[in-house]
Amino acid sequence: MTPSNASRPPLEPQRGSSLAGKAYWAMVQRVALTAATIDAGYILLFLWLGSMPLAAINVLSIAMYLGAFRLIQKRYNTAALALIWLEVIGHSALGSLLIGWESGFHYYLLMFIPAIVIANTRGYATPMVLALLAYYLGLHMLSDAVGPLDPLPVQSVKIVNWVHICVVFAMSAALSAFYRRTILIAEARLRKQATRDPLTGLANRSHFDAQATEALERSRRSGVPVTLLLCDVDHFKRVNDQYGHAVGDQVLVAMGQVLADNLREGDVLARWGGEEFLALMPASPLDAARATAERIRAAVAHAPLSVGPAPITLTLSFGVAQVHGPDDLQAAIARADQALYAAKHAGRNRVQLAGESATDAVAASA
Structure with missing residues (x-):
């Protein structure tokens, strides 16, 4: 028994x-x-x-x-x-x-x-x-x-x-x-x-904030720069309208994976909302962060995603901003968002630094 x-x-x-x-x-x-x-x-x-x-x-x-x-x-x-x-x-x-x-x-x-x-x-x-x-x-x-x-x-x-x-x-x-x-x-x-976006598996906003706070505190002690990348899938609404929301979800998952594959192990990546993704890159000056964003942008633009009935060619726009300290995180996100808006306004599929003119952004991408 x-x-x-x-x-x-x-x-x-x-x-x-x-x-x-x-x-x-x-x-x-x-x-x-x-x-x-x-x-x-x-x-x-x-x-x-x-x-x-x-x-x-x-x-x-x-x-x-x-x-x-x-x-x-x-x-x-x-x-x-x-x-x-x-x-x-x-x-x-x-x-x-x-x-x-x-x-x-x-x-x-x-x-x-x-x-x-x-x-x-x-x-x-x-x-x-x-x-x-x-x-x-x-x-x-x-x-x-x-x-x-x-x-x-x-x-x-x-x-x-x-x-x-x-x-x-x-x-x-x-x-x-x-x-x-x-x-x-x-x-x-x-x-x-509590910490992950249910669709992409990336960090959600609250978890990003917690991880970013720790990274910025380490940056303050070491004196190394920290940079933010805010990116958006261009014309994402067209994907939902043409292929349906199920394919749109697959696009977001695929984009999250592309970003994760091209960022470093210590970088903090989150789905920021809708089709936006935010990455915090410790120990990364603006030029290095721009180079990373350009590499990701080019990779997405030249590699159609096989997520629907036919491969879909998409592009990403980036806003890049440096964070000046733990108390500057929200302000830096706002600057990155403004830069992203400028990239969209200038024609999309580009990387824009906060405070940089659209002409300079085009020249840097050339």
């Missing part, structure tokens, strides 16, 4: 489609197979100790765990959990009544407490724990009242108790590890949702 190391009460929705749900049910399947294997070992143990009834019970337990495994394969998840619960509750009762409370079969009931409390999301945790407590105490009193129905020698009962302690310790560790992984995965997902 081995309980699921993440057994939930039979309140779990029968069909789950999320990645977390699929991982949970895959884990329950592995637990069912593991439990069946352990019960096979229990058969040998009880045959050795001379308890044929308990050996027979473990044969039935193996059948129940394999049945639960098969039910999950067929996506009858609630039925599978009910079968697992029935096996553990019934097995603990039969074992305790047959060879006594001191054998430790009741330890497995305690495994359900963290599973109920942590996994239950429908508000039934408290009544289910209380029901389990009532069953536990009732089984204890019944075992004391009727005495062992098929007693084993004291030393044999101690051996069974030791085995149960070892198995329950191992299963408790597995239970803790499962929920720890679940928490870490949830935290990582929440962190990603």
